Amino acid sequence: MPKGMKDYYPEEKAVREKMYATFKARAKAYGFQEVEMPVMETVENLTAKSGPDKKEQIFLLEKRSNEQLGLRFDLTIPMTRLFVAKQKELPKPVKWFCVDKNWRYEAPQKGRLREFYQFGVEVFGSESPRVDAEVINLVIDCMQAFGLTEKEVIMKVNSRKLLEGLLASYVSPKQMVDVIRAIDRAAGEDQETLKKELKGIGIENDEVVKLAQIKGSMQEVASQIANCDITEEGKEELEKLKQACALLPKAWVEVDLGLARGLDYYTGIVFEAFDRAGELRALAGGGRYDALTSLLGGEDTPATGFGFGILPFSIYLEEKGLVPKTGFVIEYFVAPVDEAVVPEAFRITEKLRKKFNVEVDLAGRKLSKQFEYAASIGAKKVIVVGSRDLEKGLVTVRDLAKGKEEQVKVEDLG
Amino acid sequence: MPKGMKDYYPEEKAVREKMYATFKARAKAYGFQEVEMPVMETVENLTAKSGPDKKEQIFLLEKRSNEQLGLRFDLTIPMTRLFVAKQKELPKPVKWFCVDKNWRYEAPQKGRLREFYQFGVEVFGSESPRVDAEVINLVIDCMQAFGLTEKEVIMKVNSRKLLEGLLASYVSPKQMVDVIRAIDRAAGEDQETLKKELKGIGIENDEVVKLAQIKGSMQEVASQIANCDITEEGKEELEKLKQACALLPKAWVEVDLGLARGLDYYTGIVFEAFDRAGELRALAGGGRYDALTSLLGGEDTPATGFGFGILPFSIYLEEKGLVPKTGFVIEYFVAPVDEAVVPEAFRITEKLRKKFNVEVDLAGRKLSKQFEYAASIGAKKVIVVGSRDLEKGLVTVRDLAKGKEEQVKVEDLG
Numbered sequence: 001m002p003k004g005m006k007d008y009y010p011e012e013k014a015v016r017e018k019m020y021a022t023f024k025a026r027a028k029a030y031g032f033q034e035v036e037m038p039v040m041e042t043v044e045n046l047t048a049k050s051g052p053d054k055k056e057q058i059f060l061l062e063k064r065s066n067e068q069l070g071l072r073f074d075l076t077i078p079m080t081r082l083f084v085a086k087q088k089e090l091p092k093p094v095k096w097f098c099v100d101k102n103w104r105y106e107a108p109q110k111g112r113l114r115e116f117y118q119f120g121v122e123v124f125g126s127e128s129p130r131v132d133a134e135v136i137n138l139v140i141d142c143m144q145a146f147g148l149t150e151k152e153v154i155m156k157v158n159s160r161k162l163l164e165g166l167l168a169s170y171v172s173p174k175q176m177v178d179v180i181r182a183i184d185r186a187a188g189e190d191q192e193t194l195k196k197e198l199k200g201i202g203i204e205n206d207e208v209v210k211l212a213q214i215k216g217s218m219q220e221v222a223s224q225i226a227n228c229d230i231t232e233e234g235k236e237e238l239e240k241l242k243q244a245c246a247l248l249p250k251a252w253v254e255v256d257l258g259l260a261r262g263l264d265y266y267t268g269i270v271f272e273a274f275d276r277a278g279e280l281r282a283l284a285g286g287g288r289y290d291a292l293t294s295l296l297g298g299e300d301t302p303a304t305g306f307g308f309g310i311l312p313f314s315i316y317l318e319e320k321g322l323v324p325k326t327g328f329v330i331e332y333f334v335a336p337v338d339e340a341v342v343p344e345a346f347r348i349t350e351k352l353r354k355k356f357n358v359e360v361d362l363a364g365r366k367l368s369k370q371f372e373y374a375a376s377i378g379a380k381k382v383i384v385v386g387s388r389d390l391e392k393g394l395v396t397v398r399d400l401a402k403g404k405e406e407q408v409k410v411e412d413l414g
Numbered sequence: 415m416p417k418g419m420k421d422y423y424p425e426e427k428a429v430r431e432k433m434y435a436t437f438k439a440r441a442k443a444y445g446f447q448e449v450e451m452p453v454m455e456t457v458e459n460l461t462a463k464s465g466p467d468k469k470e471q472i473f474l475l476e477k478r479s480n481e482q483l484g485l486r487f488d489l490t491i492p493m494t495r496l497f498v499a500k501q502k503e504l505p506k507p508v509k510w511f512c513v514d515k516n517w518r519y520e521a522p523q524k525g526r527l528r529e530f531y532q533f534g535v536e537v538f539g540s541e542s543p544r545v546d547a548e549v550i551n552l553v554i555d556c557m558q559a560f561g562l563t564e565k566e567v568i569m570k571v572n573s574r575k576l577l578e579g580l581l582a583s584y585v586s587p588k589q590m591v592d593v594i595r596a597i598d599r600a601a602g603e604d605q606e607t608l609k610k611e612l613k614g615i616g617i618e619n620d621e622v623v624k625l626a627q628i629k630g631s632m633q634e635v636a637s638q639i640a641n642c643d644i645t646e647e648g649k650e651e652l653e654k655l656k657q658a659c660a661l662l663p664k665a666w667v668e669v670d671l672g673l674a675r676g677l678d679y680y681t682g683i684v685f686e687a688f689d690r691a692g693e694l695r696a697l698a699g700g701g702r703y704d705a706l707t708s709l710l711g712g713e714d715t716p717a718t719g720f721g722f723g724i725l726p727f728s729i730y731l732e733e734k735g736l737v738p739k740t741g742f743v744i745e746y747f748v749a750p751v752d753e754a755v756v757p758e759a760f761r762i763t764e765k766l767r768k769k770f771n772v773e774v775d776l777a778g779r780k781l782s783k784q785f786e787y788a789a790s791i792g793a794k795k796v797i798v799v800g801s802r803d804l805e806k807g808l809v810t811v812r813d814l815a816k817g818k819e820e821q822v823k824v825e826d827l828g
Contacts, residue, residue, distance in 0.1 A: 002454050002483050007496050010447035010510070017448065031744055031773035031791070033424035034431065038529050039453060039515065040416050060476040064519065069416050082421050091790055093776050096424070101453065105478065115452050126777045130756065134776055137764065247760045330445055342544065346661045350551065359445035362507050362548055363540045376505055377445075 004107075004114030014326040016117075019146075019310065020099045022324070023119040026142050027097040030134065032121060035096045037078035039103075040069045045077055048265075048295040057104040059114075071103040074307055075120030076265075076289065077296070083124045084298030092125030099310075111281055111312040121286075122305030124293070129240040132269040132288060132304050133247035139273055139284045139306055140252050146313075147322045150251040153283070156215075157248075157271040158259040159241045160287070163211075165234015166225060166257070170205050177264065179203060183212050184260035188278065194258075215256040218245040225257075237268065244269055265289040269304070275316055283316060284308040331356035333374035337367055337386040344410075345385040348395065352414050375400060383413070418521075418528030428740035430531075433560075433724065434513045436738070437533040440556050441511040444548065446535060449510045451492035453517075454483045459495055462679075462709040471518040473528075485517040488721055489534030490679075490703065491710070497538045498712030506539025513724075525695055525726040535700075536719030538707070543654040545718050546683040546702060547661035553687055553698045553720055554666050560727075561736045564665040567697070570629075571662075571685040572673040573655045574701070577625075579648015580639060580671070584619050591678065593617060597626050598674040602692065608672075629670040632659040639671075651682065658683055679703045683718070689730055697730060698722040745770035747788035751781055751800040758824075759799040762809065766828045789814060797827070 001007060008016060024034065040061060047055050058070040072078050075098050083094055098120045108114060121138060123131045136155060143153050163183075164176055171179050178201045186194035194209055214224050218241070230238070245253060261270040270287030274280070286306025293301040317323045332352050336345035349360040359379065361370050367384070374382045384396040389407070397413075398405035415421060422430060438448065454475060461469050473485040486492050489512050497508055512534045522528060535552060537545045550569060557567050577597075578590055585593050592615045600608035608623055628638050636652070644652070659667060675684040684701030688694070700720025707715040731737045746766055750759035763774040773793065775784050781798070788796045798810040803821065811827075812819035 001495070001499075002452055002456065002481060003479075005452035005454070007452070007499070008450035009496070009500070010449060013448045013450050016450070028742070028771050029767040031771060033742060034427045035424060036422035036427050036430075038416055038419035038421070040419070040529075042416065062474040062476055065417075067416060081415070082423070085415075085421070086423070091787070095773075115454075123776070128776055128778050130760075130774075130778070131776045133760065134774070137760075141764075141767065246757050328442070328447060343660050346544075346547065346551075350555075353443040353555065357442050357445060359509075360544075360548070362537070362542055362545045364542050364544070373505070 002114070006113055006115065010328070011326075014328060015323055016310070016314075018324040018326050019314070020117075020119075022145050023099055023142060023308065024097070026138065026145050027119075027121060030095070030138050030141070032095045032097040032138075035079065035082055035098055036100065037072070037075075037082060037098070039101065040071050041078055041081065043068045043070045045081055045296055046070050046072065048077070048292070057106050059103045059105055073102050073104045075100060075102065075118055076122060076292070076305060076307065079120060079122045079305075080124075080289075080292050080298075080303065081296050083122075083301070083303075084293055084296050087124075087293070087298050087301065090125075093131065094124040095122075096124075097121045111309075111315050113311060117310035119284075119308035119310060120305065121308075122303060124301050124303045127290065127302035129244035129269065130247060131302075132240075132271075133244045135286060135304055135306050136244070136248055136253075136271050139271075139286075139308065140249060142284075142308065143273065146317060146324070148320070150249070152276055152320065153252065153273055154254055154276050155248070155252045155271060155273050156254050156256040156259045157241070157245065157269065158256055159237045159269045160260065160266050161237035161268055162230075162234050162241060163257055163260065165231040165237060166211050166228055167208060168231050168234070169229040170208050171203065175201070175203065179208065180260045181262070183258055184262050186212075187258055187260065188274075212258040215254055215258065217250065218242055218253075218255050221255040221257065241269060261285060261287055265292045265295070267291055271306070280312050280316055282309070283313050329357060330359055330374075330377050330379040332358045332381050332383055333370070333377070333379035334358060334360040334383045334385060335367060335370040335374070336361060337384065339364070341385045341387055341390060344390060348383065348385060348410060348413060355414055416528070420527055420529065424742070425740075428742060429737055430724070430728075432738040432740050433728070434531075434533075436559050437513055437556060437722065438511070440552065440559050441533075441535060444509070444552050444555070446509045446511040446552075449493065449496055449512055450514065451486070451489075451496060451512070453515065454485050455492055455495065457482045457484045459491060459710055460484050460486065462491070462706070471520050473517045473519055487516050487518045489514060489516065489532055490536060490706070490719060490721065493534060493536045493719075494538075494703075494706050494712075494717065495710050497536075497715070497717075498707055498710050501538075501707070501712050501715065504539075507545065508538040509536075510538075511535045525723075525729050527725060531724035533698075533722035533724060534719065535722075536717060538715050538717045541704065541716035543658035543683065544661060545716075546654075546685075547658045549700060549718055549720050550658070550662055550667075550685050553685075553700075553722065554663060556698075556722065557687065560731060560738070562734070564663070566690055566734065567666065567687055568668055568690050569662070569666045569685060569687050570668050570670040570673045571655070571659065571683065572670055573651045573683045574674065574680050575651035575682055576644075576648050576655060577671055577674065579645040579651060580625050580642055581622060582645050582648070583643040584622050585617065589615070589617065593622065594674045595676070597672055598676050600626075601672055601674065602688075626672040629668055629672065631664065632656055632667075632669050635669040635671065655683060675699060675701055679706045679709070681705055685720070694726050694730055696723070697727050743771060744773055744788075744791050744793040746772045746795050746797055747784070747791070747793035748772060748774040748797045748799060749781060749784040749788070750775060751798065753778070755799045755801055755804060758804060762797065762799060762824060762827060769828055 182197035268288030272285035596611035682702030686699035
């Protein structure tokens with residue numbers, strides 16, 4: 001198997017399928033509809049405003065004819081391309097989701113593989129902070145659907161524009177992108193890390209460090225920055241962040257000015273969900289990216305959304321003992337006594353399969369071996385098909401749990 | 415979008431999801447369990463015994479470090495790799511399925527894309543013809559699940575070893591692979607095509623052409639070849655084919671000695687399902703490939719399975735008017751009258767989303783526009799949230815179909 005990838009054997013696949021079904025059902029409860037895109041995109045689209053690290057991480061296809069293609073590294077860029085293609089005809093807001101794979105060429109480690117699933121959600125066509133609240137609420141709703149509460153998970157929110165509006169007194173417009181990236185790299189680390197990151201790009205300013213460390217409830221943060229210099233755009237954005245926070249469950253949410261998000265395409269409110277113990281990377285994250293549609297050749301359209309990382313989330317659920325239960329039940333195992341009755345055993349099997357999960361002996365084993373196998377796959381009942389029974393139109397049905405057996409008419413089965 | 419690939423907008427995605435759910439449910443009824451593999455494999459594995467055409471068709475990844483990887487072109491090779499990795503510990507027979515994407519670099523045309531879905535099913539660990547019958551029956555069962563009958567679909571079956579056993583009098587062992595490939599390329603075409611294909615590889619023999627044209631019920635074919643020269647292995651294989659056919663529904667099945675299957679890894683019984691009108695490529699196809707496990711580094715293990723092409727099948731269902739119905743219902747649209755009541759409208763929405771699919775106005779539209787939008791998405795009921803109502807703990811619920819409205823206590827909603 002390729003490095004940093006993963007096979008799913010039946011048990012693990014069943015758990016994943018149940019998780020995906022939960023995500024999909026929650027998205028539908030919010031009125032989102034499912035879409036799907038090819039796994040690859042043109043490199044031109046993939047590298048539109050995603051930051052320099054991402055280019056390095058793209059799995060490139062060998063160039064053939066004149067297409068330069070790469071595997072996608074998130075679902076936002078392809079979903080935006082999908083939107084742009086039909087932007088004029090679609091009634092707004094467009095609310096889409098997708099549960100699918102992405103690829104990043106980076107060092108595999110705990111909670112990080114080169115091939116990984118994301119649950120991606122995007123809304124196109126509304127600049128209202130209500131939409132940011134809607135998608136953040138959906139993340140929280142998903143956490144709850146898996147049994148998590150505000151005791152385990154924290155939702156950190158911020159706004160790129162608010163942060164930039166506050167930094168504008170200390171940082172030139174030219175330095176701004178680098179500073180935001182430095183703050184993102186230092187997120188969750190101690191003060192010294194941020195200082196080092198900033199020094200690395202030629203910024204030595206304690207005010208910047210102090211700003212990036214402000215966090216608390218919306219009210220607390222607002223009062224801490226009340227006397228700070230702030231641009232007009234920053235002030236407007238503060239109001240939007242307040243409006244969004246008013247629509248979120250307070251117990252789950254913390255405003256954190258040090259949250260910046262790695263991708264360059266974010267333009268407004270950003271957010272990330274973390275385990276409160278702080279042991280894992282972000283479980284989900286997203287934000288507003290109003291400029292991406294035009295970068296992909298569409299008309300300017302406000303947009304916001306998130307990506308939910310299934311692998312770190314699975315690991316987290318496992319730690320918490322909250323992995324969803326799955327069960328695959330084989331209701332009947334049909335056991336032909338000898339070769340002569342196999343066609344009839346197959347007919348019985350086919351009939352039962354209209355309603356039940358049924359196995360029939362495929363290996364030509366002795367009856368005792370067939371019973372052993374039936375028990376090993378957890379079959380509930382074994383139907384013994386023998387010639388003498390069949391002459392009377394009968395089979396013997398044995399309930400493996402109760403240890404009881406009875407003769408049943410073939411026509412009454414099912 | 416990359417050439418020969420496809421985006422799935424909500425309506426089409428919903429249909430596809432319903433189809434996948436049907437395939438999965440039918441496989442489970444047969445006792446198969448779901449697995450999943452990475453989209454890419456080592457080129458070494460991908461090119462193990464798959465025939466020279468396939469190599470050309472692999473989407474190769476740009477080489478990085480020392481891994482040479484390519485996107486899979488079918489599900490059989492990766493599933494076999496999965497089996498080989500745990501071959502010793504798994505109780506046999508192992509019955510797995512997978513519904514997932516594959517990629518082939520070839521010219522896109524009707525029913526053929528470069529990125530395409532397959533429903534793949536494999537059984538490892540039994541050499542009994544019962545297993546071949548089991549997987550063929552599953553294909554037929556799936557056809558029936560979508561409303562198709564033996565009037566529309568025909569299942570052609572053959573055996574590579576039987577064909578080789580009959581050809582042995584006219585074809586040297588060295589020429590055999592090329593002859594099989596020529597027969598495969600000419601399948602479904604007229605006699606002249608086969609003659610031309612055979613001439614192309616230096617074979618001009620009417621007996622070969624005649625053999626490849628024998629078809630009919632198992633009984634008819636058996637009587638037609640009764641006087642032919644046949645190897646011992648061919649004779650044994652004829653018995654196996656008879657045994658398998660005895661377990662299949664006669665009305666669906668035709669033995670066709672001209673069916674050879676493109677991939678070199680097949681070793682025994684092979685089959686393909688076609689629309690009887692003959693307008694489309696094979697809808698599903700498969701066969702026995704007992705040598706593949708050892709080619710992928712495992713112990714020799716009998717194996718059989720099939721791939722079901724979702725795209726040609728979708729096109730066929732559309733032609734027949736049998737595309738499954740889907741429906742996405744928005745039960746409530748929550749309409750705040752003004753900005754002040756938005757937080758309460760969100761609380762009501764969150765509560766209703768525990769049970770229903772619910773949208774809330776995200777764009778700050780006027781009430782009349784909200785009603786228009788609610789109707790356009792087919793919402794069943796609109797909940798109008800206004801300050802005066804709220805003071806009394808009430809909202810107004812309007813049933814859009816019946817045109818009736820009533821006042822409801824907020825606490826009674828949901």
